[in-house]
Amino acid sequence: MYRHLMTGVAVAALLLGATGAFADQPKQGGSMIVTYKDDVSTLDPAIGYDWQNWSMIKSLYSRLMDYKPGTTELTPDLAESYSISSDGLTYTFKLRQGVKFHNGRVMTADDVAYSYNRAVDPKTQSPGQGFFKAIAGYDDMAAGKATSLSGVKVIDPNTIAITLSKPDATFLQVVALNFASVVAKEDVAQYGADYGHHPDGTGAFYVDHWTLGQELEFKRNPDYYVKGTPYLDEIDFKIGAEPLTALLQLQKGQVDILGDGIPPAKFLEVMNDPEQKKLVVQGAQLETSYLTMKTTMKPFDNVKVRQAVNMAINKDRIIKIINGRAVPATQPLPPGMPGYDKDFKGYAYDPAKAQELLKEANYDTSQSFDLYVYNTDPNPRIAQAIQQDLAAVGMKANIKSLDQANIIAAGGEPDQAPMIWSGGMGWIADFPDPSDFYGPILGCSSAVKGGWNWALYCNKTVEAEAAKADAMVAPDQQQARADLWKKIFTVDIMADAPWAPVFHEERYTMHTARIAGADNLFVDPVHIPVNYNAVYATDAQ
Amino acid sequence: MPLYIVRRLLQSLLILFGITVVTFILLYLLPADPVRQIAGRSATAATVESIRHQLGLDLPLYQQYGRYLWGLLHGDLGRSYLQKTDVATLIWSRLPATLLLMVGAIACELALGLTMGLFAALKRGSALDQGLMLISFVGVSAPQFVVGILLLYVFAVQLGWFPIGGYGHFSNLVLPALTLGFLGAGWYSRMMRSSMIDVLRQDYVRTARSKGLSRARVLFGHAVPNAILPIVAMIGIDIGVFMSGIVVVESVFGWPGIGQLAWQAIQRVDIPIIMGVTLISALAIVLGNLLADLVTPLIDPRIKLQ
Numbered sequence: 001m002y003r004h005l006m007t008g009v010a011v012a013a014l015l016l017g018a019t020g021a022f023a024d025q026p027k028q029g030g031s032m033i034v035t036y037k038d039d040v041s042t043l044d045p046a047i048g049y050d051w052q053n054w055s056m057i058k059s060l061y062s063r064l065m066d067y068k069p070g071t072t073e074l075t076p077d078l079a080e081s082y083s084i085s086s087d088g089l090t091y092t093f094k095l096r097q098g099v100k101f102h103n104g105r106v107m108t109a110d111d112v113a114y115s116y117n118r119a120v121d122p123k124t125q126s127p128g129q130g131f132f133k134a135i136a137g138y139d140d141m142a143a144g145k146a147t148s149l150s151g152v153k154v155i156d157p158n159t160i161a162i163t164l165s166k167p168d169a170t171f172l173q174v175v176a177l178n179f180a181s182v183v184a185k186e187d188v189a190q191y192g193a194d195y196g197h198h199p200d201g202t203g204a205f206y207v208d209h210w211t212l213g214q215e216l217e218f219k220r221n222p223d224y225y226v227k228g229t230p231y232l233d234e235i236d237f238k239i240g241a242e243p244l245t246a247l248l249q250l251q252k253g254q255v256d257i258l259g260d261g262i263p264p265a266k267f268l269e270v271m272n273d274p275e276q277k278k279l280v281v282q283g284a285q286l287e288t289s290y291l292t293m294k295t296t297m298k299p300f301d302n303v304k305v306r307q308a309v310n311m312a313i314n315k316d317r318i319i320k321i322i323n324g325r326a327v328p329a330t331q332p333l334p335p336g337m338p339g340y341d342k343d344f345k346g347y348a349y350d351p352a353k354a355q356e357l358l359k360e361a362n363y364d365t366s367q368s369f370d371l372y373v374y375n376t377d378p379n380p381r382i383a384q385a386i387q388q389d390l391a392a393v394g395m396k397a398n399i400k401s402l403d404q405a406n407i408i409a410a411g412g413e414p415d416q417a418p419m420i421w422s423g424g425m426g427w428i429a430d431f432p433d434p435s436d437f438y439g440p441i442l443g444c445s446s447a448v449k450g451g452w453n454w455a456l457y458c459n460k461t462v463e464a465e466a467a468k469a470d471a472m473v474a475p476d477q478q479q480a481r482a483d484l485w486k487k488i489f490t491v492d493i494m495a496d497a498p499w500a501p502v503f504h505e506e507r508y509t510m511h512t513a514r515i516a517g518a519d520n521l522f523v524d525p526v527h528i529p530v531n532y533n534a535v536y537a538t539d540a541q
Numbered sequence: 542m543p544l545y546i547v548r549r550l551l552q553s554l555l556i557l558f559g560i561t562v563v564t565f566i567l568l569y570l571l572p573a574d575p576v577r578q579i580a581g582r583s584a585t586a587a588t589v590e591s592i593r594h595q596l597g598l599d600l601p602l603y604q605q606y607g608r609y610l611w612g613l614l615h616g617d618l619g620r621s622y623l624q625k626t627d628v629a630t631l632i633w634s635r636l637p638a639t640l641l642l643m644v645g646a647i648a649c650e651l652a653l654g655l656t657m658g659l660f661a662a663l664k665r666g667s668a669l670d671q672g673l674m675l676i677s678f679v680g681v682s683a684p685q686f687v688v689g690i691l692l693l694y695v696f697a698v699q700l701g702w703f704p705i706g707g708y709g710h711f712s713n714l715v716l717p718a719l720t721l722g723f724l725g726a727g728w729y730s731r732m733m734r735s736s737m738i739d740v741l742r743q744d745y746v747r748t749a750r751s752k753g754l755s756r757a758r759v760l761f762g763h764a765v766p767n768a769i770l771p772i773v774a775m776i777g778i779d780i781g782v783f784m785s786g787i788v789v790v791e792s793v794f795g796w797p798g799i800g801q802l803a804w805q806a807i808q809r810v811d812i813p814i815i816m817g818v819t820l821i822s823a824l825a826i827v828l829g830n831l832l833a834d835l836v837t838p839l840i841d842p843r844i845k846l847q
Contacts, residue, residue, distance in 0.1 A: 035795075037792070038805050039624070039801075039802075039805055041623050041624040041625075042623070042624060042625050042626075044625065047625060049581050122588070122591045122595070123595070125579060125580075125592050125595065127579065127580055128581065129584065129588050130581075130584055130585050130588060133585075142585075142587060142591075143587065144591070193620070193625060194625070196624075196625050196626075197626065211634075212630075212631065212634040212635075213631075213634060213635055213797040213801065213802065214708060214797045238707070238795070239795075239797070240791070240792075240795040240796065240797050240801055241706045241707075241792075241794070242792045242793055242795070244690070244793075245705060245706045245793055245794065245795055246795075248693065248694070248697070248705050248706075249705045251698075252698065252705060254704075254705060404573075405573030405574060405577070405810070406573075408577065409574075448586070449586075450577070450586060450589070
């Protein structure tokens with residue numbers, strides 16, 4: 001499956017290369033209709049953090065860095081070029097000249113500085129605030145003691161320098177995040193708290209009209225700085241229909257893309273119909289679903305017990321429960337992420353060996369523990385399968401099926417939720433860098449109340465190695481950095497086994513034959529769910 | 542009569558006040574933390590606390606309630622935590638769709654339900670009666686989701702007579718209104734049937750017949766107006782029910798009503814929206830009932846409001 005994904009990426013890279021070389025670019029024109037079940041809550045890039053608005057914000061705004069369409073490869077965007085100081089602390093970005101906001105004004109470095117300050121300003125209440133913590137002056141501003149980030153300096157209208165408080169190899173990913181989108185100050189001032197409904201960026205599309213709860217229409221930005229793109233003249237987002245209804249509409253050719261994907265209930269039917277299957281696109285989504293074991297609590301304070309759990313779980317059977325929409329996981333990192341080790345075998349399914357380990361650990365088979373699970377289908381069913389697998393090696397788990405908020409609350413407590421199935425709450429990468437899978441879910445700093453490190457796993461040696469990896473900022477260190485992360489996630493962490501990684505969900509979506517583009521644009525790992533800027537209409541060709 | 546209305550309005554105000562108290566306490570007791578939802582999973586504890594403070598969610602419950610009530614008295618339903626928009630704007634934007642579906646659904650309910658009930662009562666005990674009551678039984682018990690998808694599949698996908706969901710044209714309204722109408726008709730037909738059977742036994746119907754009035758005049762001049770009385774009260778309640786939104790049908794057909802708004806807000810613990818929708822629905826139910834009470838004496842002079 002991994003191979004399949006990589007070939008997809010390779011083919012796309014070739015295609016993209018080819019388009020550049022032979023000027024065989026798709027023609028502009030045409031339109032498409034995309035459906036979403038839930039409202040688009042806001043298009044303010046400092047606030048938006050939903051399935052629906054993530055990719056929309058990507059297309060309405062732009063950032064200093066972006067990713068090559070369909071891949072996780074960083075490329076300068078609003079920045080024309082950048083340089084990193086030798087100590088790894090200062091990033092200097094040269095901006096493209098003449099980039100215009102949708103309101104017609106030319107963007108300058110002041111706008112970039114304003115946008116970063118705004119995202120960190122506590123008054124903005126941005127869910128992305130924490131991503132900027134590497135910038136010097138962050139702590140003061142986040143605490144309300146300063147009104148701007150001391151590390152952000154406008155050198156001239158086309159140059160901005162950002163100083164960090166310590167080297168951070170993920171910083172270029174941070175400036176590619178939606179939260180780092182450049183907004184126009186005058187629009188924020190004009191619309192105030194309602195800015196999210198009057199977005200104005202420098203992106204490939206602009207909002208033509210928006211009827212709350214019903215419909216949102218994007219038009220192509222004629223002044224977009226990447227000439228010849230985007231390809232579509234218009235994107236119409238229809239809001240409110242169930243995925244099932246949307247599928248019926250797509251089958252009739254009334255809509256072009258299912259924003260929410262193929263409804264699980266119809267998945268097999270679609271895949272068994274050769275005509276419909278042709279319209280299906282599959283891709284990885286940088287996600288891992290796992291079982292956490294609280295390292296501070298009995299019986300999981302014993303590493304042998306945690307390893308035994310890893311061997312007791314039949315991942316293939318669990319994947320069958322979700323109609324095969326996933327690949328088995330051997331490590332916390334998902335395929336497609338730098339540092340993922342495709343050769344790492346992890347713990348093979350081996351109940352006999354699991355029982356041996358439990359015996360070595362003097363495991364008391366009369367004891368029982370709680371297995372917390374999010375109460376939405378298919379998670380309780382998956383938990384039952386895990387419960388059976390554990391029972392087969394003599395471990396008694398009681399399923400506690402709860403609301404997400406309850407699980408998150410219990411997850412951070414040192415004496416609650418000894419085991420949690422992460423399904424439905426699994427970690428999807430914010431940006432394609434392995435450190436995003438360490439700090440917030442496995443690092444010492446997140447092993448706190450209210451944190452997401454539900455195993456309360458904290459290994460000081462690993463922590464030191466992670467810090468070392470994140471300090472490797474020079475371009476020629478990147479291979480070494482990926483290798484270090486590879487070791488951290490496989491050899492180190494999996495030996496401690498705070499998790500039993502179970503599977504990586506695959507994303508399946510459908511689009512009509514009218515809309516075309518490389519497959520990985522429809523399941524873009526970063527422009528989630530679809531890269532609107534890069535797909536095109538066949539009837540305009 | 543005016544005194545009665547004033548008294549009922551005051552009562553309604555008290556009920557609404559009670560509802561704000563109960564809803565507020567219930568939402569406060571909810572284990573979910575709205576601030577965590579706003580702050581996102583990458584937020585530090587300091588960010589979470591700062592947002593909590595800005596939203597006033599760190600205040601004691603009575604102060605939070607006091608603030609809410611104060612806003613309410615000024616016509617302010619608050620701001621959505623996640624949509625960052627005034628709740629009133631959000632509800633207002635969905636009101637037309639909700640009203641339209643309500644009118645369509647009630648029209649379908651009445652047309653289907655009253656006709657079925659009338660025929661069943663007139664042919665009481667016959668195969669027609671049994672057949673109609675079977676249909677009404679299905680209507681009462683079938684889940685909205687099943688009926689909605691079925692109608693959608695047959696009339697929109699297979700026959701192509703109507704669009705597959707959506708909003709904006711009359712043709713979009715037909716299927717969702719029919720779905721709700723069919724389900725509601727189950728109740729109305731049963732009520733109409735028993736009410737008609739009751740009325741047909743009354744002395745005044747016998748008198749009318751013995752006066753030599755035509756069958757139609759007996760039926761529509763005397764029997765139906767009397768049989769319909771309890772139905773009027775039911776419409777009043779229905780208005781309230783529909784105003785609080787019809788989550789399932791709205792989702793199936795992609796109908797941008799209040800139900801969708803409420804459902805999305807519940808999933809994401811957007812408390813101001815949940816409060817707002819609850820209040821608006823409560824208001825609609827109270828007003829619907831009041832309306833039914835006021836209309837009844839106009840149809841039936843025997844009933845006087847005291």
